Amino acid sequence: MSFVHDTLTVFKRQLRLSLRNPAWVIIALMQPILYLVLFGPLLTKLPAQSLGGSGTSGSTVEAYKFFVPGLLIQLGLFGSTFVGFAIISDWRAGVIERYRVTPVSRLAIMGGRVLRDVLVLMVQAVILVLVALAFGLRAPVTAVLIGLGFIVLVAVGLASVSYATALLVKSEDAFAPMLNSVVLPLVLLSGIMLPLTLAPGWLQGIARISPFRYIIDAMREGFKGHFANTIMLEGVLVAAGLALVCLWLGSRVFVRENA
């Protein structure tokens, strides 16, 4: 099928270009690793109950069960929303236009890139989990796999929207403040650093609008060993819905004008 062939062509090219400068993959990992190393230990001093734990497995384990899902989402959020910058320089180099004059599927121009981004994020997420294990994280393998699955859904959606938005604004100067004004509130309202149960009622209310809040809650449930409950179901539905809506929005931008 030509769409698959085209997507793989774009994916392989993007991956080759990424591997030529692997430094960026490492630099992008620095932020969550630093949080893990320099912020995580603070949480081990908090009472396990305040982090939603049962208090049976010791405060360090509870702290990382709480914190690592948050860091994974943070990695996914930053890693996938910032990909748009690359397509602005591609556009400026005339590469996007060059693709659009070939018979290549226009969806593949986005799809191949998103696939590369998902793969890069997976590698980063696995490294992050391994480092967290060294720091004292203990969680079921299933939970980690489910967590990675959530990251895939988040990355597919956000990367698509990031590419589409960047291609619409076509300027790093406009794209950077746009990103900041969207990503920062999302991070704060998702309870990545500290549990939202510590928040006053009005803040907890506002936080309901952040889809990532549901996804993180579901991941934390998994890390606690609970896989079949409404929190998990909510998380899966929100993540899948977010991915689909974002994918649809992104592809509309890529196929418009003489599809």
Added chain:
Amino acid sequence: MSIIEAKGLARTFKSRKRTVAAVRGVDLRVEEGEIVGFLGPNGAGKTTTLRMLTTLLAPTAGSATVAGADLLRDPVGVRRRIGYVPQAIGQTMGGTDPAALVSEELLDQAALYRLSKADGERRMRELTGQLDLEGLDDRLVKTLSGGQRRRLEIALGLVHEPPLVFLDEPTTGLDPQSRSNLWEHIRALRSGLGTTVFLTTHYLEEADALCDRVFIIDHGVIVAEGTPDELKRRISGDVVTLQVNGARERARELLAGQEIVEDVTVSDDGALRLNVYHGAEALPSLLRVLDDAGVTMHSINLSRPTLDDVFLTMTGRSLRDDSASARRDHTPDGKDAAGNAAAGTRS
């Protein structure tokens, strides 16, 4: 059958409640194997027309058949059969990624056209030979010279051996040597493979040297079409410029009275400028007239009309005047073209 046949191709842009017609109905016919030049000042609709013909922009009216496929009903069919080399200077560049290898660009482009791996490698060898890119396979695009990078961009447009290739300002930004070198390559395309070449240019000498036929577009419509020679012949005759010693007014009256002289003007530096049919043959009799009247001259010059003269006559503007603003010409989404067109309409 013509390789390009466009009827009433038009495009309007809506910007801030204003509707601007960038292209107002262009009819084009290009035959197989021709090298055709598309000339026009900035904002005349040149790039917008090119972007419509290459499926990058949907026309708001009109229809076209490009390389045997219907532009509106089968844009993918058009894309399969055409090559397109974007302008290299302006808002967006010529389509190569500075961080990619030369070989990678060529092989990936072949894959985008769904060529097999073996065919892609064969085309890479052929094109690097044809376009003097041998030995550069492992170089990053950003390390290439301007001329090399431009030739690579042209190679990318030719990977799938298209019968028709569009070159948007192929030599803009290149030094004179690289430019004439590129002309050779463009000529070789046609003579070697019979490829039809449709190019836009700011350089009249380029159109003159390279093109079999020229279209001049202004304010979104084609105002003239023909071979460079035909167009030049439309300008009445040749231009004779002469400097006389004193008695300029008397000389002017004498010359204006001659049947072969179309008109006489006095230019800023005091020289007399005559439009004359068959200038070379007319010169002796003009000299005799002045000599008989006792008017002495200290210089005389005869020149054939250039495409710039044609352009000036057709559009009332000199093409050279706005070449300085060529950097702003490129309009990926056409909005600037619309703005320029609007500005052009007002002037």
